[in-house]
Amino acid sequence: MLSTLSRKMLMCLTGLFLSFFLLIHFLGNLQLFLPPEQAHLQFNAYSHFLSGNILIKMVSYVLYASIILHALDGLIITLKNKKSGGSYQSERRGRASQWYSRNMGILGTLILIFLVIHFQNFWYVYKFGNPPLDDNGNKDLYILVVAVFKEWWYVIIYVISMAALCYHLIHGIHSAARTLGLYHPKFVKWFKTAGIVYSVMISIGFALMPVYIFFTAH
Template identity: 45%
Template sequence: MSWISKTFSSSIGRKIIMAATGLFLCSFLVVHLAGNFQLFKNDGGLAFNAYSEFMSHNTVIRILEIGLVLGFGFHIYEGLTLTAKNRSARGVGYVSDHIEQNSPWHARSMAMLGSIVLFFLIVHLYNFFGTLRFGEPVKDSMGNENAYGLVVDAFRNPLYVALYVVAQAALLYHLLHGFQSAFQTLGLTHRKYTPLIKFVGVVFSLVVCAGFAAMPIYFYFFK
């Protein structure tokens, strides 16, 4: 086995993969949120449909989707693997228990929070991605697929709205720990700028998750 495979199959290597893919997925969240803000335009969904059409049919975007799927896959797999190893190693350990008791609950619950987000992601992809890619297309007045109509219909369902908001709360706490932890894992810590990383992580987590949560709430109560 080469040193590369040995490194990335070790606990440290797995944490590096988790950190790198986690930060990559953070960049995806920013892009996805910015695009979804088209939903708030008062144009009957034309801007959002145009954005959705571009994202669905642009060749470069379709290629980048492969990287996105791989990013999610590696992040989920390594997260599950690390969780299983940590649980098996937890056995005895006054020290381990002491560390857990002194860490925030969301830092101890990353697997649970990630599982909630994963469940939501599966439902979300089924409702939107699956319908747009494999369903019968409905066009708007500009000839684009009416993704906006799917959003409106989905956010009329109180159960889906509740799931969406709960998932954003889970994502918020997942990011609060994961953002800072990723920089620490990659060795990007220093007494001068680590507080700034923590601050940026908190702001990023709050803005992104509040932005996503605002969408179902807005459509359910005000549209």
């Protein structure tokens, strides 16, 4: 059985890895904002490269494990805190905790549900389905993305999920700094500001992708 400190450290490390992956995923998906003709072939070539690279495949296994461990660890911590009468990672240092810090379990659940839908719509179809090929012979993930993002209900789910992700990241990065022992007057303000900027940038950037395609796709 893992101790509470070990669980917090596991939550911290898996969360930081997932945050780093989000940044890489975000930078790659920025290609969706290119002119449609260019985005079509370039995004598919990028996806083909990722799916065929052995190093990326190894990283993807770490990604899957991190998602599962982070979710299970969060569930266990949430249940233990409820059992003891506390809130999720309740941190009260002279002031009341923010609402999102008290509801990390709910935010995490919303994100997990979104991930299941997201994986089913894109990852599963790309890996195990029969998507068409583009002019370069690559699986046409771009067409699949456009088709899904043209559905208004999915765009709404996506935007709401990114809002949940934003608050989840803000608290998560702040908590990770504490877990790593970086909660010091010299560092805390910098980490808090950097965490907020990163969380807002990533979440708004991802949210704009389906919105952009919804209003521009023909």
